[in-house]
Amino acid sequence: MANFYNDNEALRYHLNHPLMREIVTMREREFKQCEEFDYAPLDFEDAMDSYERVLQIIGELCGDVIAPNAESVDAEGPHLEDGKVRYASATYDNLRALNQAGLMGITLPRQYGGLNFSLVPYTMAADLVSRADASFVNVWGLQDCAETINEFANDDQRSRYLPRVCAGETMAMDLTEPDAGSDLQAVMLKATQDEDGTWRLNGVKRFITNGDGDISLVLARSEEGSKDGRGLSMFIYDKRNGGMTVRRIENKMGIHGSPTCELVFKNAPAELCGDRRMGLIKYVMSLMNGARLGIAAQSVGVSESAYREALEYAKSREQFGKPIIEFPAVAEMVATIKAKLDASRSLLYECTRFVDMYKTIEAVGRERALTMEERQRARAFKKLADAFTPLVKGMGSEFANQNAYDCVQVHGGSGFMRDYACERIYRDARITSIYEGTTQLQVVAAIRHVTTGTYSAQIQTYAAEQFSDEVSPIVARLQEMTAQFEEALSLVKAADDTELVTFHARRLVEMAGHVIMGYLMAHDATAAPELFLESARVYANYASAQVAAHHRFITGYLK
């Protein structure tokens, strides 16, 4: 009888952000689809009401089905049967429930059976599902690979594949190989063309999440003799056609419910998706940005479950004659978990709106010519999305790990036993800062936005907002933090040494991230103090200490 959406006011707050009116109105093309589709909204209020209702369905399924199944899914895990994946039995129950509720293809166009929802409620769904079971969000959340088909495949492919995704078929993105992990330019899996033009895939993929999904996007070398990323193309592999077997399912530390597969392609027929040679350069980048946002949502969901478990235990466990939450050492841990949770969630939805804005304008641009102003807005939001995606993936996943660690710590000895959910949460959290690009690679993607000033400019935009009186002490701290960030940055830049920038990159990116999350929290605390004021205060204390430490490190190093 639990509802993970209704019991979390923060989600409703983020769903109702003022920018949603523009996003939704544009995504719904001025609400013209209601004449063609009986489930399309009449107006903005109608669309928002639908988002709310659908999130309630997801919240209910998370509370009543997915979360109660998480323990057995973790214990049972998937199995290999004749070269195919068999999920843990309760994973099938989860999938059935979500399919019955029509929750596949959430963001896809209605003409293919999708819901045409904004990315914000979709990301919220991933946040909810991850809180219920972080491993299951992988199986379900890979539906966002369909966005790549929607964006780059041809009409015929869209009309053949997208309705299947909307009807509940699962997906995978097959990028990694034994010798091509972070460095995807080294992908070797071969794509060759038969005389009749059919593409055939041969080779091995490794560490493929949900590798036995129904429809897969496969990165392969289509240009014989090429060595780098320019020889790679993207292919759609349909499991119905055969030619691929699962050789092994990895035995992992966490996210046991999500099958991580080694795949062998032997003359597997496939279709080219988009243009040749653009596989890595264009399509993987698009896939990756979507996937990174997905991992950020997964991380926030993990933080949410860590917070709930820690709080519940700290309130119910008594020592020395009182609940342990009454001891400052424990209370501080719980409050810090909550602050990091709220801050990373605020950054998550800010980033999601940026992505949604530019993608929606671009989608409109494929139907009609955009105005100059629209083009400029799309460019501006794309830049912000590119800057914020690695920031929220990197910092959000590190927070998830810290929160899971503290959650176990709050549980004391019990947390080390398998009796409590925190032990699973701790193991599940660990991958978030590794896959879809390690935190270190997120820093590589983010640092240019530090040096070119994308973050600084956005910080100035936030600083120009109106804040409530009770939030103004927090804003004063943020101004100090901003000054420290800018000083450290200019010192590093003044040295004019690329290696030095790389060396301090993590520190600089984190400083920017703390200031940005601090301002987002100040904004939230002004708009909804009952939900966020305490977290904003705790976060400001925590973040200012982190920023000061980095500042001290960098200035000390350079002296």
Place this chain on the structure above:
Amino acid sequence: MSLRIVVLAKQVPDTRNVGKDAMKADGTINRAALPAIFNPDDLNALEQALQLKDAHPGSTITLVTMGLPRSAEMVREALYRGGDGGVVLTDRPLGGADTLATSYSLAQTIRHLPDGYDIIIGGRQAIDGDTAQVGPQIAEKLNLPQVTYAERVTVSDGKATIKRRLENGFEVVECPLPLVVTVTGSADACRPRNARLVQKYKYAVTPSELEGLDDRRKALVQSRPELLISQWGVADIEADPEQIGLKGSPTKVKTVVNVVFQAKESKRLDGGDDAGLEDLVKELITDHIIG
């Protein structure tokens, strides 16, 4: 073959999550403190209907409910899961009905359904009254066979096959159509609301609810007949005024007592040997606690 399926459902106060405000001082239910929900067993019944519809394409599910005008929510809940329409039976003279008057009123409603019926499915009992009488009484009034405690209903060759839950196992019975089936809470749980159907049917309203909508939504409902939920009164079902509501209800409530459970003093039986155990068992049998 396609089936005309009628689902009987009741909106009930959620007695499973009773807080301290649930009862008024006079011993009656404080309905304001208890949210109105879809009676749980009726959701199991709806799921059986939906499974029949899945297995027999072209089948229709009509939800029939009696209660306050807000019971229209029950029809919407069915539409959100794959139902096709419904009738809300609501009228002042129907109020205060016991199971006899209720089953009469519902039977009259079913008789007046324009498309008829092949199978009528309801939950075993409602959590507010817990009588389990309405379904069987409707079967008697419509002169139909009835199968109770159903866990699974399938239909083929014009016959229904029903798995019945018994105390120590189950039995499978066959019954010709049409019939009345009541479903237990151990049957498959009802599927979730569907995202597309929720968006399609959220403005489905009864004529009286239509008045509360803005012009845009009113026009929408008027342009889509599937969004209009039937609301019937006594006249629509041609009910005998003597057999409905309080008048038609022979059940008289003499008094309602607010029972407060109090722990009794514990009793200690000495002797950990067989004789001591035997005394304990004897005493439990005498008190009808076991045996």
